[in-house]
Each structure stands twice: as structure tokens, then as C-alpha cells.
Amino acid sequence: MALMPVEEALALLLAAARPVEAENVPLDGAQGRVLAAPVLARRTTPGADVSAMDGYAVRAQDAAASATLTLIGESAAGRPFAGRVEPGTTVRIFTGAVLPQGADAIVIQEDTTREGEAVTVTETAAIGRHIRKAGGDFATGETLLAPGHRLRARDLALIAAADVAEVSVARRPRLGLLSTGDELVRPGEGAGAHQVIVSNLYSLAALAREAGAEVIDLGILPDDMAKTRAGVRDALGAGLDVLVTTGGASVGDHDLIAPALTAEGVALAVHKIALRPGKPLMFGSPAKEAARPLVLGLPGNPVSAHVCALIFLVPLLKALQGVDVPPGLELRPARLAGPVKANEQRMDFQRAEIVGDEDGLPLVRPLPVQDSSMLANLARADVLLVRRPFAPAAQAGEDCEIFPLED
Ligand SMILES: Nc1nc2c(c(=O)[nH]1)N[C@H]1C(S)=C(S)[C@@H](COP(=O)(O)OP(=O)(O)OC[C@H]3O[C@@H](n4cnc5c(N)ncnc54)[C@H](O)[C@@H]3O)O[C@H]1N2
Numbered sequence: 581m582a583l584m585p586v587e588e589a590l591a592l593l594l595a596a597a598r599p600v601e602a603e604n605v606p607l608d609g610a611q612g613r614v615l616a617a618p619v620l621a622r623r624t625t626p627g628a629d630v631s632a633m634d635g636y637a638v639r640a641q642d643a644a645a646s647a648t649l650t651l652i653g654e655s656a657a658g659r660p661f662a663g664r665v666e667p668g669t670t671v672r673i674f675t676g677a678v679l680p681q682g683a684d685a686i687v688i689q690e691d692t693t694r695e696g697e698a699v700t701v702t703e704t705a706a707i708g709r710h711i712r713k714a715g716g717d718f719a720t721g722e723t724l725l726a727p728g729h730r731l732r733a734r735d736l737a738l739i740a741a742a743d744v745a746e747v748s749v750a751r752r753p754r755l756g757l758l759s760t761g762d763e764l765v766r767p768g769e770g771a772g773a774h775q776v777i778v779s780n781l782y783s784l785a786a787l788a789r790e791a792g793a794e795v796i797d798l799g800i801l802p803d804d805m806a807k808t809r810a811g812v813r814d815a816l817g818a819g820l821d822v823l824v825t826t827g828g829a830s831v832g833d834h835d836l837i838a839p840a841l842t843a844e845g846v847a848l849a850v851h852k853i854a855l856r857p858g859k860p861l862m863f864g865s866p867a868k869e870a871a872r873p874l875v876l877g878l879p880g881n882p883v884s885a886h887v888c889a890l891i892f893l894v895p896l897l898k899a900l901q902g903v904d905v906p907p908g909l910e911l912r913p914a915r916l917a918g919p920v921k922a923n924e925q926r927m928d929f930q931r932a933e934i935v936g937d938e939d940g941l942p943l944v945r946p947l948p949v950q951d952s953s954m955l956a957n958l959a960r961a962d963v964l965l966v967r968r969p970f971a972p973a974a975q976a977g978e979d980c981e982i983f984p985l986e987d
């Protein structure tokens with residue numbers, strides 16, 4: 581059976597991602613949020629010409645090596661000198677302090693000697709030296725950051741320096757996580773050998789939060805059609821932007837998610853794709869309202885769920901917040917450290933180690949076991965080695981492509 585290519589599924593998903601509305605947040609709650617409006621500087625910085633060093637403010641023409649100047653005052657950060665540097669005089673100055681009128685250079689204190697009020701210059705001054713010009717960083721009204729930008733630690737300093745206390749950002753997408761399967765129990769609850777711990781909940785919630793979502797744990801549904809339908813119905817009515825289900829996505833007798841979603845009015849635009857791991861992936865939206873929540877059905881196998889979340893959920897959450905997400909997969913170049921077999925129709929994302937580098941490219945070796953239920957080697961992997969559909973066998977030293985496990 582021909583399966584939908586990964587990039588086609590991704591394009592359908594991103595096309596459905598209309599951005600959420602904006603809200604204002606104070607700067608100390610803005611980390612990781614995505615700007616919904618540009619940030620404009622509300623002040624010019626520095627606000628005046630200031631010294632970049634501790635030393636003496638001078639008129640360069642008076643301050644050749646061995647000239648002696650008379651000290652007439654001090655300019656410290658926050659406490660400017662009120663007077664003027666007249667010929668033959670100097671003002672003690674500190675880093676960040678306003679340059680006094682009349683001065684046009686700074687001589688650093690290491691290049692002077694001082695006896696009382698007499699300051700002798702030992703290195704000739706140069707006009708403009710060690711002076712930060714007013715507006716050298718940015719000026720009032722300047723656009724500092726554009727909409728769609730995700731705020732990093734350094735952006736917060738810039739915004740604060742621009743005297744902006746509050747920013748307009750995309751509301752956090754509300755994401756509900758619905759786990760399914762009779763076998764699932766939570767960690768610490770004394771799972772028997774026949775049971776499985778609901779590990780996906782933790783990796784998916786973490787990935788979603790890292791991508792800016794507010795995550796709601798909607799619990800674990802049993803493998804029962806009526807209960808699955810009821811759980812899905814409640815989730816669809818819970819005011820979510822995105823509903824993520826895990827498990828029950830395949831074709832077994834207990835795989836109820838696709839029929840339950842369809843019965844509850846979700847139109848599945850994607851169901852089964854050419855991806856390993858992650859073939860049973862589903863994507864859809866409620867047929868009636870045609871809007872929210874977007875529904876992403878992930879396979880139950882933990883590695884499949886994680887890989888699908890990296891490929892689909894993270895870009896979807898970014899797009900919902902107005903980030904300009906690239907239309908396709910962002911693969912990076914690498915080199916093979918050993919031979920790999922020919923691939924079949926599914927794009928293959930193999931857990932791999934980086935074992936060195938060659939010509940500036942990481943040297944990558946797939947881990948020997950690729951079973952999509954195995955989490956220990958997902959934690960051990962450095963990257964995912966990507967094999968395109970029908971890629972021929974390749975040898976050590978050949979170019980390859982990788983997909984990051986972290987941003
Ligand atoms: N005859 C076929 N069988 C299977 C196919 C197929 O095409 N034909 N596809 C296989 C592929 S590929 C995958 S992936 C799995 C996915 O199946 P489901 O999405 O239906 O997942 P489940 O059967 O519910 O669970 C699979 C596995 O994962 C465990 N699980 C489920 N939920 C969680 C969770 N939240 N955290 C941790 N582990 C979870 C579950 O206990 C099972 O062990 O189907 C193949 N079969």
C-alpha cells in the first residue's frame with residue numbers, strides 16, 4: 581500500500597495551523613514566548629555619550645603624553661559632572677558615566693599618574709577613544725525584535741534596556757494529552773509484568789511545554805469503544821487548541837482511536853504515513869467547526885510517539901504561535917561512520933551516535949537496535965540518522981542526513 585510521504589503530511593498539518601490570539605505579558609514571564617507584535621525601543625541607549633572605561637575625561641588636544649592636567653571633579657555612573665572640561669583640566673570618570681561637556685576622549689587610569697589634583701598623561705589621548713556614543717546601541721522608535729520571534733534570555737535584556745515592561749505574545753496553545761490502553765499505569769503505582777508505564781505522557785508533555793504549550797493531562801482511556809468515544813468527545817469540547825492521543829492508532833482489535841475520532845466528527849486528513857517509526861500517525865480536525873482542536877494521533881510505541889512529536893507536534897505548536905516554520909523537514913548534513921542497508925518506502929529515522937567528525941561534518945553511526953519500544957537507546961542517541969524512502973545501501977564515508985533530537 582502506498583503511504584503518504586512525511587513531508588506531505590507535515591504540509592497538511594502546517595496549513596491547518598492558524599495562529600492563536602495575542603496577549604500581553606510582563607517581561608519576567610515572557611521567556612520562550614513568541615512575539616505577536618514588534619518590540620520598539622522606548623528610549624535611546626546609551627542615553628548620552630558615556631565612558632567605556634575607568635579613567636579621566638580629557639580634551640584630546642590637551643592630553644598628549646607627559647601633559648599634566650588639573651583635576652576639577654568626578655563623573656560616576658548615575659551622577660554626572662555638572663561643569664565643563666576647560667583647557668588644561670580633566671574630570672575623573674568611571675565606566676558607564678556621562679562624558680562631561682568639553683571632553684572628547686578618555687584616558688584610562690593605567691595610562692596616567694596622579695599626585696593630588698595633578699594628573700599626568702603617559703599615553704597620548706585620541707579623540708573619541710573609549711567613548712560610547714549616545715544611541716550607539718539603539719535609538720527610540722527602532723524595531724528591535726519582529727513578530728514570530730521566540731524570546732530568549734538575551735532578548736529579555738534587550739527589551740528591558742529599551743524600557744519596555746510588557747510584550748504582546750501569542751497565547752500559549754492549550755494542548756490536551758489523552759493516553760489510551762488497558763495496560764497503562766503511572767510510574768510508582770506498582771506496575772505488574774503485564775502492564776506498561778505511561779512513559780509517553782512525560783516526553784510528550786515536556787516537548788510540548790518546551791515548544792510553548794500549556795499541557796493538560798486528560799488521563800488514560802481503557803480499550804473500550806464507548807469509553808474511548810466519551811473521552812474523545814470530552815476532549816474535543818474542552819477548549820483545546822491541540823488534542824494529542826497516544827496509542828490505539830494501529831490496526832489491532834484494540835486500536836480504537838481512528839474509529840472513535842471519526843465517530844465523534846473528526847475528519848482525518850492524514851492516517852498512516854511513510855515513516856519509521858511512526859507509521860500509524862493521524863492528523864485531523866473537527867469536521868463541523870473546522871477549527872479547533874487540531875487532533876494529532878500518535879502511535880503508542882514510545883520512540884514512535886517521540887519521533888512523531890519532534891517531526892510534527894513541535895513545528896505545529898510553533899506555527900500556532902506565529903513562528904515562521906520552514907515548510908519541510910530541516911535535515912542537516914553528516915557522514916556515515918559505517919555501512920547502512922538500502923531503505924524501503926518509509927522514511928527512516930534511526931537512533932544514532934555521533935562518533936567523531938570528518939571535514940567539519942559529524943560522523944554518525946546508527947545504534948544496533950532500532951525497536952520503537954526501546955527507550956534506553958533513545959536516551960543514549962545523539963541524533964536521528966535519516967534515510968530517505970528507497971535510499972540505496974551506503975558505505976562509511978558517504979554523505980548522509982541527520983535530524984536533531986533537541987532544538
Ligand atoms: N498488523 C499490524 N500491526 C501493527 C502495525 C501495522 O501496520 N500492522 N503497525 C505497528 C506500528 S508501526 C506501531 S508504531 C504500533 C503502534 O500501535 P498503536 O499506536 O496502536 O499503539 P498501541 O498498540 O496502543 O501500543 C503499542 C505499544 O506502545 C505501548 N504504549 C501505548 N501507549 C503508551 C504510552 N502512553 N506510554 C508508553 N507506552 C505506551 C503499548 O503498551 C504497546 O506496547 O503498532 C504496530 N502494529
Ligand code: MOO
Pocket residue numbers: 855856857858859860879881884952
Ligand atoms: O512505525 Mo512503528 O512506529 O514501527 O514503530
